Amino acid sequence: MLKATLRSFLAHKGRLLLSALAVILSVAFVAGSLIFSDTVSRTFDRLFASTAADVTVTPKETFDETIPSGQTLTLPASLADRLAQVDGAAAARPDVDVEGLTVADKNRESVGPTTGAPTLGTAWNPTERSPVELTSGHAPKGDAQVLIDAETADSKDVHIGDRLTVIGQEGSFPVEVVGIATFTTTNPGAALVFFDTEAAQTKLLGDPKAATSISLDAAEGVSDADLKRRVAEALGGDTGPYELRTADEQAESDVEQLGGFLDIIKYVMLGFAGIAVLVGVFLIVNTFSMLIAQRTRELGLLRALGADRRQVRRSVLAEALLLGLVGSTLGLAAGIGLAVALIELMGLLGMNIRAAEMVIGWGTPVVAYVVGLGVTFVAAYLPARRAAGVSPMAALADAEIADIGRPLRLRAVVGAVVGAAGAAALVGCVVSSKTSTAASLLGLGVILTLIATVIAGPLLVRPVIRVLGGAFPALFGSIGRMSQRNALRNPRRTGATAAALMVGLALVGGMSVASASMTKSFDEQIDKTLGADFVVQNSNFVPFPREITDRIRDTEDVGLVVRSQFTTIAVRLPDGDRVQTTAAAYEPQLDEVANITYAQGDSAAALADGRLAMDKDFAEDHGVRVGSTVAVEFQGERRAELTVGALTDQESADGFGSPGGIFFGLATLQKYAPGGQDAAVYVNAASGTSAGDLRAGLEKTLDPYPQVQVRDIADYKELVHNQIAVLLYLVYALLGLAIIIAVLGVVNTLALSVVERTREIGLLRAIGLARRQLRRMIRLESVVIAVFGAVLGLALGLVWGVCTQQVLALQGMTALAIPWGTIVAVVIGSAVVGVVAALLPALRASRMNVLAAIAHE
Numbered sequence: 001m002l003k004a005t006l007r008s009f010l011a012h013k014g015r016l017l018l019s020a021l022a023v024i025l026s027v028a029f030v031a032g033s034l035i036f037s038d039t040v041s042r043t044f045d046r047l048f049a050s051t052a053a054d055v056t057v058t059p060k061e062t063f064d065e066t067i068p069s070g071q072t073l074t075l076p077a078s079l080a081d082r083l084a085q086v087d088g089a090a091a092a093r094p095d096v097d098v099e100g101l102t103v104a105d106k107n108r109e110s111v112g113p114t115t116g117a118p119t120l121g122t123a124w125n126p127t128e129r130s131p132v133e134l135t136s137g138h139a140p141k142g143d144a145q146v147l148i149d150a151e152t153a154d155s156k157d158v159h160i161g162d163r164l165t166v167i168g169q170e171g172s173f174p175v176e177v178v179g180i181a182t183f184t185t186t187n188p189g190a191a192l193v194f195f196d197t198e199a200a201q202t203k204l205l206g207d208p209k210a211a212t213s214i215s216l217d218a219a220e221g222v223s224d225a226d227l228k229r230r231v232a233e234a235l236g237g238d239t240g241p242y243e244l245r246t247a248d249e250q251a252e253s254d255v256e257q258l259g260g261f262l263d264i265i266k267y268v269m270l271g272f273a274g275i276a277v278l279v280g281v282f283l284i285v286n287t288f289s290m291l292i293a294q295r296t297r298e299l300g301l302l303r304a305l306g307a308d309r310r311q312v313r314r315s316v317l318a319e320a321l322l323l324g325l326v327g328s329t330l331g332l333a334a335g336i337g338l339a340v341a342l343i344e345l346m347g348l349l350g351m352n353i354r355a356a357e358m359v360i361g362w363g364t365p366v367v368a369y370v371v372g373l374g375v376t377f378v379a380a381y382l383p384a385r386r387a388a389g390v391s392p393m394a395a396l397a398d399a400e401i402a403d404i405g406r407p408l409r410l411r412a413v414v415g416a417v418v419g420a421a422g423a424a425a426l427v428g429c430v431v432s433s434k435t436s437t438a439a440s441l442l443g444l445g446v447i448l449t450l451i452a453t454v455i456a457g458p459l460l461v462r463p464v465i466r467v468l469g470g471a472f473p474a475l476f477g478s479i480g481r482m483s484q485r486n487a488l489r490n491p492r493r494t495g496a497t498a499a500a501l502m503v504g505l506a507l508v509g510g511m512s513v514a515s516a517s518m519t520k521s522f523d524e525q526i527d528k529t530l531g532a533d534f535v536v537q538n539s540n541f542v543p544f545p546r547e548i549t550d551r552i553r554d555t556e557d558v559g560l561v562v563r564s565q566f567t568t569i570a571v572r573l574p575d576g577d578r579v580q581t582t583a584a585a586y587e588p589q590l591d592e593v594a595n596i597t598y599a600q601g602d603s604a605a606a607l608a609d610g611r612l613a614m615d616k617d618f619a620e621d622h623g624v625r626v627g628s629t630v631a632v633e634f635q636g637e638r639r640a641e642l643t644v645g646a647l648t649d650q651e652s653a654d655g656f657g658s659p660g661g662i663f664f665g666l667a668t669l670q671k672y673a674p675g676g677q678d679a680a681v682y683v684n685a686a687s688g689t690s691a692g693d694l695r696a697g698l699e700k701t702l703d704p705y706p707q708v709q710v711r712d713i714a715d716y717k718e719l720v721h722n723q724i725a726v727l728l729y730l731v732y733a734l735l736g737l738a739i740i741i742a743v744l745g746v747v748n749t750l751a752l753s754v755v756e757r758t759r760e761i762g763l764l765r766a767i768g769l770a771r772r773q774l775r776r777m778i779r780l781e782s783v784v785i786a787v788f789g790a791v792l793g794l795a796l797g798l799v800w801g802v803c804t805q806q807v808l809a810l811q812g813m814t815a816l817a818i819p820w821g822t823i824v825a826v827v828i829g830s831a832v833v834g835v836v837a838a839l840l841p842a843l844r845a846s847r848m849n850v851l852a853a854i855a856h857e
Contacts, residue, residue: 004315421448529595
């Protein structure tokens with residue numbers, strides 16, 4: 001049996017090729033994502049471990065996650081002198097590291113990264129652990145000299161002697177590049193600007209006596225843990241406003257901050273792998289089902305010669321495992337290539353990781369082979385069981401196409417039960433009033449309805465394809481009638497072939513409805529709430545210095561200017577909950593630039609000193625009412641008791657912002673958390689000034705500040721649309737992968753079908769069917785199968801999308817939008833996919849020798 005299995009596998013290797021491609025794609029994405037993330041993690045582990053000081057003292061963060069407020073936490077630089085006296089400390093030095101800088105060249109263009117990585121300003125204080133070294137020029141001296149990293153200098157064409165403008169939290173100032181610093185380790189992708197230490201303190205922090213951290217080196221023979229303990233004792237046992245980390249702890253903290261970025265890439269890659277696995281299963285099931293149907297006589301002969309059911313089943317599963325073994329091996333190699341490509345892509349984005357240092361842990365090959373072998377084994381199990389049921393008498397009969405004529409009653413019952421459960425879950429999702437419950441029911445409903453559609457798909461083949469192909473006889477005559485009947489002759493096969501395409505299109509249909517609904521909801525909310533002529537914001541929402549706001553106020557034709565800031569807070573509520581959220585702060589003229597709907601109170605009460613406003617639903621959930629007092633924690637462990645002055649009814653407090661929809665007056669924020677920068681400035685034109693004239697004046701004023709942009713309502717909507725489009729592009733990429741594998745499935749089905757119908761095709765050719773007519777028949781069969789999959793997928797996706805919108809409605813996004821243009825385009829595209837998939841099988845069929853085809857068994 002083993003010898004027969006190997007010979008059978010080698011005899012059908014060509015027919016298994018496309019199934020192997022599905023396995024290769026699945027394994028490649030899994031292996032590539034693991035190798036890439038392991039390589040980046042190892043690279044940055046080494047970077048952070050080699051550059052971290054033995055002990056680092058930093059200001060204590062009040063919150064785990066913060067929204068940029070423009071504040072930089074500092075500690076006294078003089079603390080370094082005090083800690084240098086600690087027994088076991090070889091040296092202590094104050095450090096200055098500030099994020100969120102903007103550096104502009106002489107053309108007023110930013111020289112920072114365009115990939116989202118920050119521009120960092122830091123004090124030039126080189127040690128043997130520094131990740132950079134001075135390779136040209138000299139160290140900066142005084143307020144007007146800086147070094148710049150070599151990667152930024154190369155990519156932005158900056159040279160020694162160039163004049164730049166640095167825009168920091170304390171304002172803008174000119175500098176001269178006097179040297180280039182080159183990374184001796186991996187460049188994390190950020191742009192680095194190095195200042196003289198005193199200049200960094202004065203210009204970046206606005207305080208010559210401040211620092212952002214203190215770095216300590218341990219004396220010989222003193223461990224990091226011992227030095228940390230001694231520093232803590234020197235600070236009085238309780239470190240108070242400071243946080244102490246050893247080199248290992250600091251490296252671990254830095255890696256955790258990087259982890260979010262790595263997780264995004266990893267999960268996106270695994271999403272592609274999941275789609276490849278899911279769609280590949282349909283392809284493999286179909287392939288083995290058809291191969292078994294074509295080998296009915298062969299399997300019957302094995303049974304007649306004495307092979308029992310178990311041996312036949314194991315023989316088919318062994319072929320599947322061989323396919324999985326080959327696919328996994330090639331997929332692992334492809335995954336290594338994919339990881340190299342990702343590393344090179346990161347290099348283009350400024351993150352220089354060496355491909356020669358690629359990490360392939362023992363777990364990666366294990367996972368690759370588990371995925372590859374597991375997919376093929378699971379997909380081939382049902383066809384293997386079917387093969388074991390072949391009777392020895394089949395050796396005496398003509399080969400039959402398996403499954404034709406077999407009743408679909410069991411499928412109908414199982415599909416109906418699973419579909420009813422899925423429908424009930426989706427109905428529960430729609431009627432639920434809690435977001436978490438609705439989201440859980442949505443996920444369950446999506447899974448169950450997808451399974452039900454796959455199971456019951458063959459039941460829908462005949463009624464749906466009779467409608468879709470109803471015009472074929474009238475348009476194409478007997479050729480159209482035969483193509484329609486070919487698609488109908490085996491509902492199981494047609495259903496399985498279309499299912500691969502259905503999965504991808506259901507996903508894109510659901511996400512298209514969700515994204516269109518989100519876009520429409522945002523548009524309606526922007527129209528409803530934004531009342532200013534223009535909003536000035538940073539392009540990536542990072543706060544900007546007060547200097548820019550002052551320049552806006554001084555611009556000709558500017559009327560009203562209203563500042564806003566964001567800050568992270570934690571509120572302790574009457575029911576005992578502590579909720580961390582992001583709060584906004586506004587100047588008193590808020591009503592002039594925004595339309596706030598209040599359930600109780602008004603803007604004057606909300607923005608009054610010592611008061612705040614919150615969303616009414618959030619207030620009800622936590623037992624808060626107007627006049628209630630809540631404890632609020634600000635950054636730096638500052639605390640305040642604020643009174644609820646108003647409750648809002650914006651329908652979007654949670655959907656468009658953070659939990660609670662909390663905001664208060666800018667004066668209240670400055671009282672408890674001073675030093676923040678403006679997140680947005682709302683501007684109205686002066687009386688008699690047109691919006692066009694004001695925009696021209698603002699753009700001229702803000703020309704020296706490349707980080708900020710002037711936006712009106714249309715610009716604001718476009719910004720939101722672009723944000724949502726990023727998610728949609730990812731879905732389209734997943735769809736593209738699903739379509740590629742689905743095309744392979746249609747090609748495979750048609751190719752095997754041509755082999756299966758060799759004698760039939762020969763007879764058709766013998767009675768006068770032309771080559772061109774034969775190719776058209778196969779193309780039409782492919783088109784109707786592809787459109788059938790598209791119709792099922794889009795119908796399912798529309799249901800998912802509408803239910804998703806109901807979940808979003810609980811978060812304030814109440815508008816429902818169905819992108820009919822996208823749906824029509826997808827159906828047309830599916831027909832094109834059908835034509836493309838049929839090209840090679842149709843060409844092969846048309847080139848058959850007629851006499852040889854008639855004699856084929």
